[in-house]
Each structure stands twice: as C-alpha cells, then as structure tokens.
Amino acid sequence: MGKTKRCLLDLLLAALCVGLGLLLPGAFRWVENGEQVLLLLQLPVLLCGLLCGPAYGLSCGLLIPVLPQLFSGAPEGLLSISLLWELAIYGFLAGLLTALLAAAPPVLNVSVSLLGTMLLGRVFCGLLDAFAFVPGYTWSLWVQESFVHCLPGIVLQAASLPLITLALRRCGAASRP
DSSP, X not given: OOHHHHHHHHHHHHHHHHHXXXXXXXXXXTSTTHHHHHTTTHHHHXXXXXXHOHHHHHHHHHHHHHHHHHHHTOOGGGSOHXXXXXXXXXXHHHHXXXXXXXXXXXXXXXXXXXXXXXXXXXXXXXXXXXXXXXXXXXXXXXXXXXXXXXXXXXXXHHHHHHHHHHHHHHTTSOOOO
C-alpha cells in the first residue's frame, strides 16, 4: 500500500472515529451516566489509536471533547481539561503500544496493546487527577472511578475493540500495524 493511500485511509478512519465520539453519547442518553459507565468517549479514541497510530489517536482524543464546545458556543470553562488529557493519553498509548508490538501476531498485538493502554491510561489519569485536577483525590476513589463504576465499559472495550480492529485489518480497511 502506498504511503499516500495509507495516510488518506488513516485520516478517513480517524475522522470516522471522531464522528463516532461525537454521536455515541447522544445515542446512549437513555443509559444513566452512560458516558462514565460505558466509557463511550474512550471507545472511538482507543479504536483510532489501534487502527491509525499514536498521532491520530492523540488527535482524536483532543478533538472529541473540544469540537462540541466549538459547535455549541458553550463557555470555555465547561471544557473538562481532565477529560481532554484522559482521551489524549488513551489515544496516544493505544497507537504507541500497537506500533511497539508490530512484530507480534495480530491477535496478540491488539489484545496486549488494548489491555496495556487501559491499565497505563488509568494509572496516568489517576496520577493527573491526584496531583493536578481533583483536590483530595484518594486511592479508593481512583479504584472506584477507574475499575468499579465503569466495569461495563471495560468489558465492552475488551470484547468489542479487538474484534473490530482485527476485522478492519483483515478486510484491508485498516493498514496498521
């Protein structure tokens, strides 16, 4: 696959992931605290990182929380800097780990990259919350927010993202690793 074609394909997939990140929360408004429980914003960001690499994953993670602010004309103060960092970290780590494990068999590449991203992302975000964003942040609060409350989302990510990623790679719609 030519470099230009690969870049265009990655750009298209990243744009689709950003679009998904903008639409998913609205589609699941009927689920109480759906964004936090199902991790609806993390899904497309992780997918983008796994499919397109660290730069696109990072960009997707930055655009998903910023674009609604730009389109709605909401005051700047409503943008969650913590969420911005969280999504950017997840997108970047997913792409980075996928690239670092490029020599591994596809199933191992995707599974280890995803699980590593999910764990490392939670650690980084917990540290950011503890030291920068949330006064009085505790170990028990981190465990609850990172693993207990969002367990359905963790299961959803672990079950769906490897299947989607491997299927898109197999049919040629995604070109990485």
